[in-house]
Structure formats: C-alpha cells, structure tokens
Amino acid sequence: MLAQGQGTIGVSATLVRGGTSKCWLFDVADIHGRGASTEEVLLAAFGARDHNQIDGVGGATSTTSKAAIVAHSYEPGVDIDYTFAQVGVGVERVEWGSNCGNCATAVGLYAVQSGLVRPRGDRTRVRMRNTNSAARIDAVVATPGARFRPTGDAVVPGVSSPGVPVGLEFLNPVGGRLLPTGRAVDTLEASGARARATLVDAGAPAALVDAASLGLTGAESVPEFAERLPGLLGLRRAAAIGMGLSTPDGPVSHAVPKLGLVGPATDYTTTGGARITAGEFDVSVRMASMHAPHPVIGLTSMVAVAAAATVPGSTVRAHAPAKSGEIRIGTAAGVVSASLSLARDGGLTGVTLHRSARVIARADIFVPAAREPAAAR
Amino acid sequence: MLAQGQGTIGVSATLVRGGTSKCWLFDVADIHGRGASTEEVLLAAFGARDHNQIDGVGGATSTTSKAAIVAHSYEPGVDIDYTFAQVGVGVERVEWGSNCGNCATAVGLYAVQSGLVRPRGDRTRVRMRNTNSAARIDAVVATPGARFRPTGDAVVPGVSSPGVPVGLEFLNPVGGRLLPTGRAVDTLEASGARARATLVDAGAPAALVDAASLGLTGAESVPEFAERLPGLLGLRRAAAIGMGLSTPDGPVSHAVPKLGLVGPATDYTTTGGARITAGEFDVSVRMASMHAPHPVIGLTSMVAVAAAATVPGSTVRAHAPAKSGEIRIGTAAGVVSASLSLARDGGLTGVTLHRSARVIARADIFVPAAREPAAAR
Numbered sequence: 001m002l003a004q005g006q007g008t009i010g011v012s013a014t015l016v017r018g019g020t021s022k023c024w025l026f027d028v029a030d031i032h033g034r035g036a037s038t039e040e041v042l043l044a045a046f047g048a049r050d051h052n053q054i055d056g057v058g059g060a061t062s063t064t065s066k067a068a069i070v071a072h073s074y075e076p077g078v079d080i081d082y083t084f085a086q087v088g089v090g091v092e093r094v095e096w097g098s099n100c101g102n103c104a105t106a107v108g109l110y111a112v113q114s115g116l117v118r119p120r121g122d123r124t125r126v127r128m129r130n131t132n133s134a135a136r137i138d139a140v141v142a143t144p145g146a147r148f149r150p151t152g153d154a155v156v157p158g159v160s161s162p163g164v165p166v167g168l169e170f171l172n173p174v175g176g177r178l179l180p181t182g183r184a185v186d187t188l189e190a191s192g193a194r195a196r197a198t199l200v201d202a203g204a205p206a207a208l209v210d211a212a213s214l215g216l217t218g219a220e221s222v223p224e225f226a227e228r229l230p231g232l233l234g235l236r237r238a239a240a241i242g243m244g245l246s247t248p249d250g251p252v253s254h255a256v257p258k259l260g261l262v263g264p265a266t267d268y269t270t271t272g273g274a275r276i277t278a279g280e281f282d283v284s285v286r287m288a289s290m291h292a293p294h295p296v297i298g299l300t301s302m303v304a305v306a307a308a309a310t311v312p313g314s315t316v317r318a319h320a321p322a323k324s325g326e327i328r329i330g331t332a333a334g335v336v337s338a339s340l341s342l343a344r345d346g347g348l349t350g351v352t353l354h355r356s357a358r359v360i361a362r363a364d365i366f367v368p369a370a371r372e373p374a375a376a377r
Numbered sequence: 378m379l380a381q382g383q384g385t386i387g388v389s390a391t392l393v394r395g396g397t398s399k400c401w402l403f404d405v406a407d408i409h410g411r412g413a414s415t416e417e418v419l420l421a422a423f424g425a426r427d428h429n430q431i432d433g434v435g436g437a438t439s440t441t442s443k444a445a446i447v448a449h450s451y452e453p454g455v456d457i458d459y460t461f462a463q464v465g466v467g468v469e470r471v472e473w474g475s476n477c478g479n480c481a482t483a484v485g486l487y488a489v490q491s492g493l494v495r496p497r498g499d500r501t502r503v504r505m506r507n508t509n510s511a512a513r514i515d516a517v518v519a520t521p522g523a524r525f526r527p528t529g530d531a532v533v534p535g536v537s538s539p540g541v542p543v544g545l546e547f548l549n550p551v552g553g554r555l556l557p558t559g560r561a562v563d564t565l566e567a568s569g570a571r572a573r574a575t576l577v578d579a580g581a582p583a584a585l586v587d588a589a590s591l592g593l594t595g596a597e598s599v600p601e602f603a604e605r606l607p608g609l610l611g612l613r614r615a616a617a618i619g620m621g622l623s624t625p626d627g628p629v630s631h632a633v634p635k636l637g638l639v640g641p642a643t644d645y646t647t648t649g650g651a652r653i654t655a656g657e658f659d660v661s662v663r664m665a666s667m668h669a670p671h672p673v674i675g676l677t678s679m680v681a682v683a684a685a686a687t688v689p690g691s692t693v694r695a696h697a698p699a700k701s702g703e704i705r706i707g708t709a710a711g712v713v714s715a716s717l718s719l720a721r722d723g724g725l726t727g728v729t730l731h732r733s734a735r736v737i738a739r740a741d742i743f744v745p746a747a748r749e750p751a752a753a754r
Contacts, residue, residue: 008527015740017432047538047737052438055394055538057738059436061429150385151745161424161432161745360424361434363392363740368528368538 008366009034011041013057014114015360018106018166020158020296021063022360025110028071036369039094042067042087044367051090057365058087065089068103072116073129079117082107083131098255099133101299101353105166108139109357112148119143123167140167140352154356157270157334158296163356167339170351173202173303178348180205180243184313188242190234197235198262198314199243202348203303205256207239210315211263211284218263218284222271222332225261225286225293232259233291258301260287262315270334271295281328281335282320283309296333299353305329306338306351385743386411388418390434391491392737395483395543397535397673398440399737402487405448413746416471419444419464421744428467434742435464442466445480449493450506456494459484460508475632476510478676478730482543485516486734489525496520500544517544517729531733534647534711535673540733544716547728550579550680555725557582557620561690565619567611574612575639575691576620579725580680582633584616587692588640588661595640595661599648599709602638602663602670609636610668635678637664639692647711648672658705658712659697660686673710676730682706683715683728 012030016023024045031038043049046065047056058065065087073081084103086095108126111117117126124146126139142152142165154165180201188195188207196210209232211218216228236259240246245257262285265278287294287301294301308316309327320327328337341350389407393400401422408415420426423442424433435442442464450458461480463472485503488494494503501523503516519529519542531542557578565572565584573587586609588595593605613636617623622634639662642655664671664678671678685693686704697704705714718727 015434020431022431049537052440053436054397054399054440054536055540055735055737057392059430060441061437063429063431064437150743159431160426163432358432358745359743360432361740361742363738365738366527366736368735 007369009036009369010364011045011367012363013045013365014110014362015057016106016110016357017159017163017360018104018109018357019102019156019299019355021066021100021102021106022059023066023068023103023106024057025106026067026069027114028069031069038069041367042085042094043092045365046087048088048092049090053089057363058089060089062086062089066100066103068107070107070110070116075129077127078129078136079127080107080111081129081131096132099130099135099300101168104128104130104137105139105168105355105357108141108166108168109164109359111139112141112143113150113359119146119148121146136171138169138171140169142166150359152356154354156356157331157336159356161358163358166355166357168299168353168355170203170303172349173307173351174348176201178202178307179311184311185315186242188235188238190238193231193235195235196315197239198308198311198316199239199257200304200308200311201243202307203300203351204258204298205243205245206258206260206301206304207236208260208262208305208308208315209235211261216261216263217266218261218286219266219268219330220261220286222293222295225288229288229291229293235259254290258287258289258298258304260285260301260305262319264319265330268330271332272334274334276330276335281330283316283327284330286332293332297329297331297336302329302336302338302353303351306340307348310340310342310346310348384746386413386746387741388422388744389740390422390742391487391739392434393483393487393734394536394540394737395481395486395734396479396533396676396732398443398477398479398483399436400443400445400480400483401434402483403444403446404491405446408446415446418744419462419471420469422742423464425465425469426467430466434740435466437466439463439466443477443480445484447484447487447493452506454504455506455513456504457484457488458506458508473509476507476512478545481505481507481514482516482545482732482734485518485543485545486541486736488516489518489520490527490736496523496525498523513548515546515548517546519543527736529733531731533733534708534713536733538735540735543732543734545676545730545732547580547680549726550684550728551725553578555579555684556688561688562692563619565612565615567615570608570612572612573692574616575685575688575693576616576634577681577685577688578620579684580677580728581635581675582620582622583635583637583678583681584613585637585639585682585685585692586612588638593638593640594643595638595663596643596645596707597638597663599670599672602665606665606668606670612636631667635664635666635675635681637662637678637682639696641696642707645707648709649711651711653707653712658707660693660704661707663709670709674706674708674713679706679713679715679730680728683717684725687717687719687723687725
C-alpha cells in the first residue's frame with residue numbers, strides 16, 4: 001500500500017498468468033477497508049468504464065479482466081479461500097457468480113510465492129476453497145528442492161510461453177447427481193434435428209453430443225464449428241430442460257449448460273498449424289461457451305468430459321475408457337490431459353488438470369478514489 | 378529491481394496512461410545491462426510472442442503495447458531523453474522508427490513523479506528530446522502548489538476517466554518546408570476524382586483535403602468515412618508524389634502522408650453519442666491512418682492541422698484563422714484543441730496540445746531470462 005497524494009489510493013496486487021488467463025490477485029488485507037468497496041476498487045483499478053480499459057490495469061478482454069481476492073482460510077483442512085471476480089469491460093459491473101479454473105491455477109502459484117503456503121518438497125499442495133461456488137480445489141505447485149520457482153517448463157495449449165507446472169485437482173466434482181436424467185445417453189430433439197448426448201453435471205453442467213449422430217466428427221476447425229453452432233442451440237435448450245436447468249417456456253442461461261461435440265481421435269491440424277496424430281490423444285472435443293466456440297476448452301468443461309469418461313455407455317466412454325486413470329482431449333488448440341481419481345466402486349472422487357502458471361508482475365496500483373463514500377461490500 | 382530466483386529477472390517499470398494510450402515506462406538504469414538486450418527484455422516483459430500477450434504485461438493492441446525508455450539528458454536545455462518502442466503483438470519485434478505523442482505525454486508526467494524533474498510552481502515544464510525522431514517536445518505538467526499530483530480533472534476525447542492536465546508543446550514542428558509544393562492549395566487528381574488539398578509537413582506529412590470539393594462535409598461518422606476511404610487512396614498517392622514522398626512508380630508508405638477531410642464546424646453527434654454544436658469548435662476534421670479512419674485524431678496530425686491554420690488560403694485557414702492563437706478541432710470522438718505560438722512574421726514556432734495523463738501502477742515485472750546470452754542493443 002502506498003500513499004500517492006490526494007484522490008488516489010495505492011493497492012498492492014500481483015499479476016499472474018494461470019493457464020490461458022491473466023488474473024490480478026489481491027491479498028484481502030490490501031483491498032478491504034480502503035475507504036471504498038472491493039467492487040469500487042476493482043472497477044477503478046481495471047478502468048472498467050472504458051471498453052478498452054485504457055485508464056487501468058485491465059486487458060479489455062474476458063480472459064484478461066479477471067481478479068481474485070485471496071485470504072488465509074479458517075476452515076480446517078483448507079489453506080486458502082479465494083473469491084473470483086470477472087471485472088466488466090466497458091461496463092462498471094463485477095460478476096461474482098462463478099469460479100474460474102485458470103485463476104485457481106494462478107492463486108495456487110501466488111499462495112506459494114507470497115508465503116501464505118510454505119513450500120514442502122518438490123511439489124507443494126495448496127488446499128483452496130472457492131467462495132463463489134464453495135468448490136474445493138487443490139493446486140499442486142512444482143517447488144523443486146522445496147523452493148518457490150517463478151517459472152518452469154510446463155506449456156499448455158493456447159500459450160506459447162512456458163510456466164510453472166501446476167496440477168489443479170477438483171475434489172468430489174460431482175455436486176449433485178452426475179447424470180441428472182439418470183441415463184448415460186439421452187436423445188435430444190429440436191426443430192427436426194436429433195442427436196445422442198450424455199448430460200453430465202460435474203465441474204459444470206454439460207451436454208456432450210455424439211458428433212457422429214449429427215454427421216460431424218468432433219474434430220471440426222473453430223470456423224467450421226462456429227458455422228454449425230447456431231443450428232445446435234435448439235439441442236442445447238432441450239438439454240437444459242432435460243437437466244432441470246430451465247423449463248419449456250423459461251430462458252436458458254448463456255453460461256450453462258456447456259455444449260460440446262465428442263468424437264473419436266483422428267489426425268488433425270490445430271488452429272496454430274501444428275499437426276496432431278490420432279495416437280496422441282483419446283477423444284476429440286469441441287466445446288461452445290456463451291454461444292461461441294471455445295478456442296481450447298474451459299477447465300470446468302474438462303472436468304465434465306473427464307467425469308463422462310467414467311460412465312459406461314456415455315458418448316465419451318466409447319473413445320476414452322476412464323480406467324487408465326488419464327484422459328487426453330484433442331481440442332482445436334491442441335491436446336490437454338486430465339487425471340482421474342476413482343473410488344473402488346468406480347465413482348469419481350477427483351479430476352486433476354495439468355496446467356501452467358507464471359508470476360508476471362508485482363505492482364502497486366494507483367486507484368482514483370471515488371468522489372463520494374460508498375457502502376463497503 | 379528484484380531477484381526472483383533462477384531464470385527470471387525483475388525489472389522496475391511504471392504504467393502510465395498518456396491520452397488514449399497506455400505506456401510502460403522504464404528508467405534506463407533499470408533496463409540496461411540486465412544480461413539481455415533492451416529489445417529482449419521488452420519482448421519478454423510484454424509477452425509479445427502470443428497474439429493476446431497473455432504471458433506478459435502488454436495489452437495486445439497497438440495502443441496498449443507501447444513502452445519508452447527514459448533517461449536524464451546530457452543535452453544543454455533538455456531534461457529528459459526518451460526512446461519510444463512499439464512492441465509487437467503476436468510477433469517478436471520492436472519498432473523503433475517513430476515517436477508517439479501519447480507516450481510523450483506519459484513520459485512528462487512520469488518525469489515529475491519519479492523525481493527526474495522537480496515540480497516548480499503550479500505548472501512544471503519538462504523539456505524532452507525524443508531520440509527516435511530527434512524532435513524536441515516540452516510537457517507542461519499541472520503541479521498545483523508545486524507538488525506532484527497523480528490524477529486531476531482533465532478529460533480528452535476517447536477516454537472517459539480524468540487525468541492530470543499535460544500540455545504537450547511541439548517546438549519548431551516544421552522540420553523541412555511547411556509547404557513542400559510551395560502552394561497553399563494543390564489540386565489532386567486520381568481515377569477521375571479531383572480534390573482541393575493543402576499539403577503540409579509539420580508533425581507529420583499530411584494531405585488536408587477540402588471535404589466540399591469531394592461533395593463531403595468533414596463531419597462524417599467513422600463508418601461513413603470508412604466507406605468512402607478506399608476511393609480516396611488514389612488522391613493520397615497523388616499527394617505523396619506531390620510532396621516528394623514517393624514517385625509515380627514507387628510504393629507509398631501506409632503511415633505517411635496522413636490523409637484528412639476538412640470542413641466547416643457543424644452540429645454533429647460523436648461516436649459516443651454526445652451532441653456537439655457548431656459553436657463549440659472551429660473546424661471539422663476526419664483523419665485516416667494506416668488506411669483506416671482514426672477514431673479521434675493522431676497527435677502528429679493535430680500538429681499538421683494547426684500548422685495549416687497558419688497558412689493563408691489553406692483548406693484549414695478558411696474555417697480556423699490561426700491568429701486567435703487556438704484551434705478547436707471537431708473529431709468523430711469529440712473536440713480537441715491546440716494552441717499555436719507564432720513568430721512576428723506569422724511563422725509557426727510551436728504547437729501545444731492539451732492532453733491528460735495518469736499514473737496507473739508501479740511494478741516489478743518478472744522477465745523470463747533468455748535461454749542463451751545475446752548481444753546488448
């Protein structure tokens with residue numbers, strides 16, 4: 001914290017890349033009780049008002065306008081509580097309704113860097129609770145020789161630069177019922193289109209459509225998928241109703257359920273031009289989010305795909321039997337992999353995603369003070 | 378400077394908004410001699426390799442991927458030398474060929490904040506030399522009570538947040554001949570189109586076309602101008618040849634000459650929806666740069682328009698006689714103004730642009746060290 005003269009408060013923060021996102025991380029002690037609410041501080045710090053965030057530290061896109069508030073946890077068995085904030089771009093609003101797996105990765109690395117969690121051995125486990133979703137997630141951070149390292153050699157699709165290897169473990173990711181309809185496969189119908197799909201609720205609710213039942217492969221390019229997507233939104237609505245997320249007359253959230261195409265592994269070329277052979281992965285997946293193709297795959301969607309692999313007869317299981325303990329997913333940007341932890345009865349107890357993170361900068365952000373005092377959040 | 382463990386170097390830098398750009402400013406002592414060339418440090422710090430600059434502090438657009446290296450000047454009568462760097466987005470290249478007026482504004486504020494120039498009175502003059510172009514520019518920074526203030530109440534079109542008032546004075550902006558053709562007005566012809574234009578060389582070479590001679594007003598919206606622009610590129614080529622910037626068979630730079638439409642003040646609505654009346658400004662201007670309409674107006678183009686106002690008979694002078702000492706320019710984003718300094722013979726000795734700047738953050742950037750040593754720049 002720095003005093004910077006009248007009308008401005010200095011707030012310490014750390015910029016960390018987690019996977020394919022940039023997140024500004026704030027220690028709760030640095031952002032609370034600063035004469036403005038946390039939301040006001042974030043909006044002013046990011047410059048949310050302008051669509052290009054030109055007067056703040058935001059990056060003016062959904063993946064670069066993220067923050068998290070990090071605190072020591074008082075919950076037994078938990079090290080860190082973190083609260084994720086999606087800061088508006090061109091709108092003075094913060095969305096607090098969801099978690100972000102990429103920011104969770106960033107929080108894990110930050111917890112070790114900042115000393116909130118002490119390095120223990122070559123891999124340090126950071127036990128985290130996301131306060132937005134109440135999800136328990138562990139980050140396993142590479143700390144060779146029990147020392148914090150700011151960078152490493154782990155690379156994830158969508159980022160060409162390497163970072164510290166971080167395993168992100170979603171513990172007991174099945175919140176309610178893994179199969180909300182009770183069936184491994186449902187038939188979705190809308191406007192004359194019919195498709196086979198597995199409807200799962202793990203990580204996030206997702207409709208994982210058998211691409212072949214639509215005459216597709218699951219290995220479409222991003223533009224090809226974008227072209228077909230409008231015709232699939234009716235099927236998504238049918239899935240939302242089937243999963244109890246909406247009613248025939250009700251609206252369907254843009255965020256969930258996630259919609260995905262699933263198909264067999266096949267040789268293909270990534271968006272970046274790399275050639276991938278069928279032997280390098282198990283299952284082709286193309287996910288859509290917010291009515292647009294995801295360039296890679298969201299982390300909560302990865303959990304859903306991994307969970308579906310544990311279900312006999314599901315659209316994913318045909319290509320990727322979970323018993324190997326690992327699933328390699330071919331996305332438009334490249335191959336991502338997840339490890340599964342199974343109970344003796346085959347039930348899913350955890351999904352670990354292999355990610356990377358890097359500390360980019362440590363900063364004092366100068367936040368213009370609000371003109372009038374406002375209630376603290 | 379911080380040590381952050383093996384493989385990473387910590388480099389101190391300050392993020393400042395200058396006008397409608399964000400610039401990362403580096404003290405020369407913090408970036409030179411760090412075991413890597415300045416160019417390598419900038420590319421790694423910004424994450425230039427990825428088109429979204431996700432692994433660095435860059436903002437992934439041309440206006441948010443800018444840096445300047447700031448140093449004490451040993452030139453008599455000059456306080457600060459600065460070198461502007463346009464850092465690549467998705468390409469590991471730094472362009473050192475041009476100056477940037479918005480970053481000059483940022484450097485002026487930074488010079489006072491960092492103590493390189495001590496505040497003197499309510500307005501502190503920072504005498505700067507841009508090493509890319511050898512241009513002399515003064516920044517006059519508001520320092521009420523002879524104290525640095527991190528923010529203020531000056532607003533410029535294109536940014537909704539206020540900042541510190543900074544006057545940017547281009548000294549003796551006419552490098553060669555103000556009128557390269559020797560005429561106040563030329564007639565440009567291309568593909569059957571004819572237009573009256575003033576060709577000036579101040580700030581940047583510019584062709585300032587009388588909008589009425591093309592059946593236009595100079596108050597077109599950005600989309601309207603974008604639609605007409607392809608048909609005007611032949612006239613731009615004719616201007617480039619007339620000014621000696623190209624030959625009939627040679628290529629024409631995308632950067633210069635700037636092309637602008639000039640017309641009388643008229644009531645209009647800005648891109649942001651604000652209503653402007655004719656009484657609020659002197660001359661309507663719509664500039665194009667890099668074959669696209671500029672959303673506001675570039676600072677070097679502002680200098681060119683201001684300089685043209687000093688020329689009897691020019692396309693600008695009809696609407697904005699320079700003798701008032703000020704010119705108010707109506708752009709698609711709003712009104713910007715410039716002050717002119719004239720010699721007794723009416724010759725132009727300086728143009729002052731009224732800008733704003735704000736210190737956004739002070740940071741230690743953690744730069745991944747290059748795998749192999751490289752020659753210093």
